[in-house]
Every structure is written in structure tokens, then in C-alpha cells.
Amino acid sequence: MRLGVQVPSFTWSQDQGLIGDTFATIAARAERAGLYSLWVMDHFFQISMVGPAENEMLEGWSALAFAAGHTNRIKLGTMVTGVTYRHPGLLVKTATTLDVLSHGRAYFGIGAAWNEEEHKGLGVPFPPLAERFERLEETLRLAHQMWSGDEKPFNGTHYHLERPLNSPLSVQKPHPPILVGGSGEKKTLRLVAQYGDACNLFARMGKDELRRKLGILQDHCQTLGRPYTDIEKTTLDTLHITKDGRNNTLSPNAAIDLFGNLAEMGIDQAIFNMPNVSDPEPFDLLATRIVPEVEKIKVAGR
Structure with a gap:
């Protein structure tokens, strides 16, 4: 089983000049701890579930490029990019650039977008939900085309590209793994089965x-003729890990048990954010006690 860490907040200090140094330290610690992946949200305002909109929020793809320069092995992804934020041709180019410069470490995390506040605040069009899903599917089709090297014109309902040239192509073949975020049963999980390489579900x-959602994904795969085992199953959670489980936090043994339970359900990678992510303690525990044990856990169905 694999573990990944998400960084959803950059509010660590009153001194904004420390944001870059702190984030670089977190990325380096995550890699040294043996974590498989590092994720950032792709939002322009902080989301209400984490903090006030005014809290510090870095642009996701730039943050990942910065992290790539401070690491060598860990995979890098957005959890997840809203399809409305960038023109799809430019988005695929951005993801390809990260993959090339990081020597093949990019994930392409994408979803239908939901945060209307930041759209209105920055003047980004926010179409109705049905249209956002139409745009998401067109973007997924275009991503596959561009990563295959096919430059023929792309003519969808919402996007028209005369020559979707993408040079250089990605390092990962056939392309960076596509993670479609969300758990919608009729549309999102169908898009995972048809176009994606990974899904992400809330562990909470x-x-x-979780078992029911995975069953629905399996049904979509069967309908489309896609092997269910092709899809990497990931979860997202918030975990506060301390050495002794003080103040209702998770001890290393409790964390290992939690990850083992997820593996029994067929979860390949458990991704989590940590309230104490800027402290060295959780990464020391991950490196010495948690990751070595979790790597031994066999995922059901694998």
C-alpha cells in the first residue's frame, strides 16, 4: 500500500516570507519519510472547510513545480484542478511541463469544479453543473489526444483547437496518470472508468x-469493458499523527491499523493532510514507524 500527503493550507506563520521555505521543507520531509506522493489543492481562495477565504493560498501547478525542484522521487499532483480554471489545451501543456521537468512524477488531478466564490471573485466563468461536466469530459478526451501526439483538430461542444500540438510529450507513457476527483455515481465514477487512471474518495x-462507491466504479468498468484493476483507488482524509496519540490524535499503531482497513477494501493509496504538517514529528513517525509497515500491507484484489 502507498501513502501520500496533501497540503491544503499554507497558513503557518505571520511572516509570509516563510511560506516558500516551509513548503520546501514539508516536501523534502515527505520524500525522506518514504511517502509516495505530494498533493496540493487547486484553488485560488482558501476553501471554507479549511479556513477563511483570505488565508494564504498558492496557485497549485506553480506550487508543484516549486516542490519538484526541492525533491527527486515523490509524485506530484493537484487534488484536484477545476476544469473551469484553465483552457484545457493550456492545462495539458502545464501538466506535461511538470512531468517533463520532474522526470515523470506528475499526476493529472482534475474535477468538475465547485467553488463559485473564487470564480466570481477572480472573474472566471462558472457555468451550470451539467455544462461543467460536459467540459470535464471534453478535457479528458483532449488530454488523451494531446498525450498521444495526435495533432488533428479537436472540435467539441465547448472547446475547439485547430492544432493541439504538445511538444515535448510527457515522460510518463502513455501519459501522466489521470485522477478524476469526486464520488458522483452517474457521471464522475463513469468518467473515471472511461478516461481515468485513478479515483479519489473521501475516507470519512x-x-x-466506500465499498458501495467502489462497487459502482466496478460496475462502470464492466459496462465499458475496462479492467477494474486498471484504476488506482485512493482516499483523502485528515489525520493528526503524534507519537503517543495524545489529545485524540492518532498514534503510529492506530494509523497503521487505519491504513490496513483501507487496504482490505481495495484502496491502493491513502492520501491525507495533517494539521501538524509543518512540524517534524509526524514525518519522523511516518519514516521510522508507519511507512515501513504500511508498505508491507497487501491491497485486496492486487
Whole structure:
């Protein structure tokens, strides 16, 4: 089983000049701890579930490029890019650039977008949900085309590209893994089965609901003739890890048990954010006690 860390907040100090140094330290610690991946949200305002909109928020793809320069092995992805934020041709080019410069470490995390506040605040059009899903599917089709090297014109309902040239092509073949975020049963999980390489589900929905969602994904794969085992199953959670589980936090043993339970359900990679991510303690525990044990855990169905 694999573990990844998400960094959803950059509010660590009153001194904004320390943001870059702190984030670089977190990325380096995550890599040294043996984590498989590092993720940032792709938002322009902080989201209400994490903090006030005015809190510091870095642009996701630039942040990942910065992290790539401070690491050598860890995979890098957005959790996830809203399809409305960037023109899809430019988005694929951006993801390809990260993959090339990081020697093949990019994930392409993408979803239908939801945060209307930041769209209105920055003047980004926010179409109705049905249209956003149409745009998402066109973007996924275009990504596959551009990463295959096919330059023929792309004519969708919403996007028209005369020559979707993408040079250089990505290092990862056939392309960086595409993670489609969300758990919608009729559209999102169908898009995962048809175009994606990974899904991401909230761990907090509970064991029974996770199993049900995975069953729906499996049904979509069967309908489309896609092997269910082709899809990397990931979860997202918030975990506060300390050496002794003080103040209702997770001890290393409790964390290992949690990850083991996810693996029994077929989860390949558990991604989590940590309230104490700017402290060395959780990364020391991950490196010495958690990651070595979790790497031994066999994922059901693999």
C-alpha cells in the first residue's frame, strides 16, 4: 500500500516570507519519510472547510513545480484542478511541463469544479453543473489526444483547437496518470472508468459507503469493458499523527491499523493532510514507524 500527503493550507506563520521555505521543507520531509506522493489543492481562495477565504493560498501547478525542484522521487499532483480554471489545451501543456521537468512524477488531478466564490471573485466563468461536466469530459478526451501526439483538430461542444500540438510529450507513457476527483455515481465514477487512471474518495464517508462507491466504479468498468484493476483507488482524509496519540490524535499503531482497513477494501493509496504538517514529528513517525509497515500491507484484489 502507498501513502501520500496533501497540503491544503499554507497558513503557518505571520511572516509570509516563510511560506516558500516551509513548503520546501514539508516536501523534502515527505520524500525522506518514504511517502509516495505530494498533493496540493487547486484553488485560488482558501476553501471554507479549511479556513477563511483570505488565508494564504498558492496557485497549485506553480506550487508543484516549486516542490519538484526541492525533491527527486515523490509524485506530484493537484487534488484536484477545476476544469473551469484553465483552457484545457493550456492545462495539458502545464501538466506535461511538470512531468517533463520532474522526470515523470506528475499526476493529472482534475474535477468538475465547485467553488463559485473564487470564480466570481477572480472573474472566471462558472457555468451550470451539467455544462461543467460536459467540459470535464471534453478535457479528458483532449488530454488523451494531446498525450498521444495526435495533432488533428479537436472540435467539441465547448472547446475547439485547430492544432493541439504538445511538444515535448510527457515522460510518463502513455501519459501522466489521470485522477478524476469526486464520488458522483452517474457521471464522475463513469468518467473515471472511461478516461481515468485513478479515483479519489473521501475516507470519512465510512467503510460501508466506500465499498458501495467502489462497487459502482466496478460496475462502470464492466459496462465499458475496462479492467477494474486498471484504476488506482485512493482516499483523502485528515489525520493528526503524534507519537503517543495524545489529545485524540492518532498514534503510529492506530494509523497503521487505519491504513490496513483501507487496504482490505481495495484502496491502493491513502492520501491525507495533517494539521501538524509543518512540524517534524509526524514525518519522523511516518519514516521510522508507519511507512515501513504500511508498505508491507497487501491491497485486496492486487
